[in-house]
Amino acid sequence: xxxxxxxxxxxxxxxxxxxxxxxxxxxxxxxxxxxxxxxxxxxxxxxxxxxxxxxxxxxxxxxxxxxxxxxxxxxxxxxxxxxxxxxxxxxxxxxxxxxxxxxxxxxxxxxxxxxxxxxxxxxxxxxxxxxxxxxxxxxxxxxxxxxxxxxxxxxxxxxxxxxxxxxxxxxxxxxxxxxxxxxxxxxxxxxxxxxxxxxxxxxxxxxxxxxxxxxxxxxxxxxxxxxxxxxxxxxxxxxxxxxxxxxxxxxxxxxxxxxxxxxxxxxxxxxxxxxxxxxxxxxxxxxxxxxxxxxxxxxxxxxxxxxxxxxxxxxxxxxxxxxxxxxxxxxxxxxxxxxxxxxxxxxxxxxxxxxxxxxxxxxxxxxxxxxxxxxxxxxxxxxxx
Amino acid sequence: xxxxxxxxxxxxxxxxxxxxxxxxxxxxxxxxxxxxxxxxxxxxxxxxxxxxxxxxxxxxxxxxxxxxxxxxxxxxxxxxxxxxxxxxxxxxxxxxxxxxxxxxxxxxxxxxxxxxxxxxxxxxxxxxxxxxxxxxxxxxxxxxxxxxxxxxxxxxxxxxxxxxxxxxxxxxxxxxxxxxxxxxxxxxxxxxxxxxxxxxxxxxxxxxxxxxxxxxxxxxxxxxxxxxxxxxxxxxxxxxxxxxxxxxxxxxxx
Numbered sequence: 089x090x091x092x093x094x095x096x097x098x099x100x101x102x103x104x105x106x107x108x109x110x111x112x113x114x115x116x117x118x119x120x121x122x123x124x125x126x127x128x129x130x131x132x133x134x135x136x137x138x139x140x141x142x143x144x145x146x147x148x149x150x151x152x153x154x155x156x157x158x159x160x161x162x163x164x165x166x167x168x169x170x171x172x173x174x175x176x177x178x179x180x181x182x183x184x185x186x187x188x189x190x191x192x193x194x195x196x197x198x199x200x201x202x203x204x205x206x207x208x209x210x211x212x213x214x215x216x217x218x219x220x221x222x223x224x225x226x227x228x229x230x231x232x233x234x235x236x237x238x239x240x241x242x243x244x245x246x247x248x249x250x251x252x253x254x255x256x257x258x259x260x261x262x263x264x265x266x267x268x269x270x271x272x273x274x275x276x277x278x279x280x281x282x283x284x285x286x287x288x289x290x291x292x293x294x295x296x297x298x299x300x301x302x303x304x305x306x307x308x309x310x311x312x313x314x315x316x317x318x319x320x321x322x323x324x325x326x327x328x329x330x331x332x333x334x335x336x337x338x339x340x341x342x343x344x345x346x347x348x349x350x351x352x353x354x355x356x357x358x359x360x361x362x363x364x365x366x367x368x369x370x371x372x373x374x375x376x377x378x379x380x381x382x383x384x385x386x387x388x389x390x391x392x393x394x395x396x397x398x399x400x401x402x403x404x405x406x407x408x409x410x411x412x413x414x415x416x417x418x419x420x421x422x423x424x425x426x427x428x429x430x431x432x433x434x435x436x437x438x439x440x441x442x443x444x445x446x447x448x449x450x451x452x453x454x455x456x457x458x459x460x461x462x463x464x465x466x467x468x469x470x471x472x473x
Numbered sequence: 474x475x476x477x478x479x480x481x482x483x484x485x486x487x488x489x490x491x492x493x494x495x496x497x498x499x500x501x502x503x504x505x506x507x508x509x510x511x512x513x514x515x516x517x518x519x520x521x522x523x524x525x526x527x528x529x530x531x532x533x534x535x536x537x538x539x540x541x542x543x544x545x546x547x548x549x550x551x552x553x554x555x556x557x558x559x560x561x562x563x564x565x566x567x568x569x570x571x572x573x574x575x576x577x578x579x580x581x582x583x584x585x586x587x588x589x590x591x592x593x594x595x596x597x598x599x600x601x602x603x604x605x606x607x608x609x610x611x612x613x614x615x616x617x618x619x620x621x622x623x624x625x626x627x628x629x630x631x632x633x634x635x636x637x638x639x640x641x642x643x644x645x646x647x648x649x650x651x652x653x654x655x656x657x658x659x660x661x662x663x664x665x666x667x668x669x670x671x672x673x674x675x676x677x678x679x680x681x682x683x684x685x686x687x688x689x690x691x692x693x694x695x696x697x698x699x700x701x702x703x704x705x706x707x708x709x710x711x712x713x714x715x716x717x718x719x720x721x722x723x724x725x726x727x
Contacts, residue, residue, distance in 0.1 A: 176726075219561050222726040239563045247561040253554040255483065257490045266483055270562040273475040314558075 165194035165230075166322050166353045167218050172227035174213055187213040189377040190227070195355045195370075200348040202364035202385070203357040205374030211357040212250060214374070215326050218355075219247055232322070243271075246320035250327040252307035256300040260291065260310060263299055267314040285313040288343060304331040312340060323347060325356035329363055341367060365389075396430040398453035400443065407446060414438060425451070476564045477572040484576025488542055489583075498584055501534040502591050509595060520601040521690045527592040528610060528686050535585060535618040540641040543577055543625030548634030556727055567719040570626065574715055577622055585615050609700040610685045616707035617683035621645055623714035630721040647673075648680030678710040 174188040188210040195201050203211055216222040217229050220236035234241035254263055264282045272278070286292045289309040294302060302310065308331050315323060328344070329337050337360075344367050347354050358364050364371060364385075371388060373381040381388055403411075403426040408418045416439055417429040428450075430436050443449065488494060508526040512519040550556040550573075559569055589611055593603055624644050628637040654674045658667065682703045688695055 216727070221557065221560065223724075239565045239568075242561060242563045245561070247557070249554070249557050251554075253557050255487060255555055255558070257487050258483075262486075266479060267558070267562070269479045270476055270559060270564055 164197055166197045166232060167195040167324075167355060168228075168230040169193050169214065169217070170228045170230070172214075172217060172224045172229055174210075174217060174222065175225045186377055188217070188224075191374075191377065191379055192227075193372050193379045193382045195353065195372070197353050198351045199370050200344065200354040200356075200368045201370040201372060202368035203355060203372050203374065204359075204361060204364055205380070207359075209374040210377040211374050212326055213377075215324055215357060218324060219245070244321040246315040246318075246323045248311045248315045248323070248325040248328050250330060252304070252311045252331075254299040254307065254310065256298070259296050259298050260286070260302070261295050263310065264314055264317060268317050271318045281317055281319075282313075285316040288316060289313045290339060305333055305336050308332055309336065309339075312343065316343075321352060323352060323354045323356070325354065327358060328356055329358060329360055337363070396436060396453065398428050398430070398436075398450040400426050400428060400448055401451055402448055407442075407448075411439060411442065414442070476562075476568045477575060480559060480564070480569055480572025481575035481579065484546070484573050485579050488546070488577060488580040491542065493541065494538065494580065494584060497534055497538055498587060501530055501588050504530045505588070505592050505595055509599060512599065519599055520596070523596060523599055523601065524607065525686055525690050527596065528614065528689070531585065531588050531592065531611070532614050532617070532684075534588065535581065535614060536621060536642075536645055538581055538584065539577075539618050539621040540625055540638055540645070542580075543622045544629045544637040544641055545634055546577065547573060547626055547629040548637060551725075551727060552634070554727075560727065566723045566725075570630075570715065570719045570722050574623065574626055574718075577626075578619060581618055581622065582615065585611075585618070606685075606689055606694065609695070609697075610689050613683040613685060613700065613703055613707075616704050617680055619711045620648075620678060620680070620683075620707050620714070623711040623718065627714045627718040627721065630718045630725060644677070645680065648678050649684070651677050651679040652681045678706070682706055 169191050172188055172191045173186070175184045175186050177184045191210065191214065203214070205211055213222065217224055218231060218236055220238075220242065223237065229236055231241045231245065236242070255266075258266065261282065264285065265278060268278045268281065283292070286295065289312050291306065291309045291313060294306060299307065299310065308328070312328065315325070325344075329340055332340060341363060344354055344356070348367065348369075354367075356367075368385050370383065371381070371385045372379060373388075399421075401424060403418070403420070408420065408426065411418050411428060415431070415434060417431070418426055419429070420426045428439060430439060440450075505527050508523050508530070511526055512522040547570075556569070560566060597603065621641065621644070625637065625641040628640040628644075631637075632640065651674060654670055658670050658674060685695060685699075687693070
């Protein structure tokens, strides 16, 4: 059914939009997606998903006699969002709420990716879409090249929810047995894997406790234990550190670091940006239902310059007030010194000129490197302005 | 199949550890045992009154359990988000619904068997005999329960727990009044009204098919094929409602 040219065309690296468009026009049964739109853009074509989509369509619409044998795409993305939008409308008389709007991003395999953004940015909705808990209003979500609504796509996925949702009537071991059996059936390694997971989260002592008797932090540990069962390849974690004490946070950090070192794909959302900075190599920043930034963490940190701090002796109350009106943050220290904070992007020269005019000098100065928190805070402030 | 079994076992554990079940079971057992005194006060034959009272009690208890545990269970799973624990695993939504149904039906079967045992023991104590037709009537009550549970599960996939309970109760009442519709249909006039009645008549199951209490009390025998057909009718409707529940749950955003 496929000519050599057509096969060549299916290889994203050899993509030639014009040639492929010609082929697409001729094969209306095989390429309904192209025909619907009537055009192919290079961007869409070179995306690995085009091949995955075609494979699906070919499987669906292939003729009885000929079974196309096309290789599955060798995509390096574990989760892919392609122009995904999601609206919610609880009742038909209520206004639609746009949770995610034309959102495109991909989560790289074998990397720890942080998913950050303010409340209501669309992080949890995106995670729900990736797990097939909700269906997108527009666009396409792929998990390992498969539709997340199909149970097969969830074979190697582990999920940890924002709040632990467990069956109150079960004990810790019953909960883990249930989770294990849903994935692997009655496997021999069930008990040993449960013991190992409980040891990892330091919950072995509560083996026979009822889930409802556990504190929130302990339930969170139980969530992590069930996520670690069955050795999944992809971890989708929604606020894994919430409700944990400092020891628990450290434990979870170590677990996530180890997962990253073992080559697992970890995609986790968090409000605790220190954790994201410490653990992630990639970051996806959501704002207002869209992706504000995606890429390596180093790149986003190096893009933004940090604040500059300088210490001055002999600054009067009036000077402080004046510098404040110029946009500098001045704090007085108990030892008679004052610290002037020059926000990133603001010229220091004006401040220097003022100090020089008053016969004052900077005793010491340093440039702080911008943290992820600074960057997101600034981004949010820019939006409000 | 393994996932359906696991979800079924978990649901069974959940319902068996639910206090509501034991409260209802306690009152039903008490009512059946009290029927001994009710039968004594009756001017009719004691055994007949006992049979009628016992079967009616079991039918209503089954309805209450089916509606309140059936609707509440799925609603609670969605509301408390415990469903995430299951559907984020390689388990289809249809498997989840079927597992829930299987677990619930097993619990109700065991509860029903306990109620039946008390009922039959009381009957034998009063000097009655355990007839095949009586066992047939009990089977049909259980079949009716299976239909009501499937309808409850279906309602809980499309609406809230509270509304689902009302719909399920309405479904039970309308199902028992369906016979009256056939009489109304003959006299119905107008352009739309007869069609509307006809639609309701054909869509709703006729739950009166499962009610053979009058036949038992007055000793009117029914052929074995009647029981088989009524059982098949019930299974067909239960399958239909369960399929609809799976379909609706598949489309639901959780």
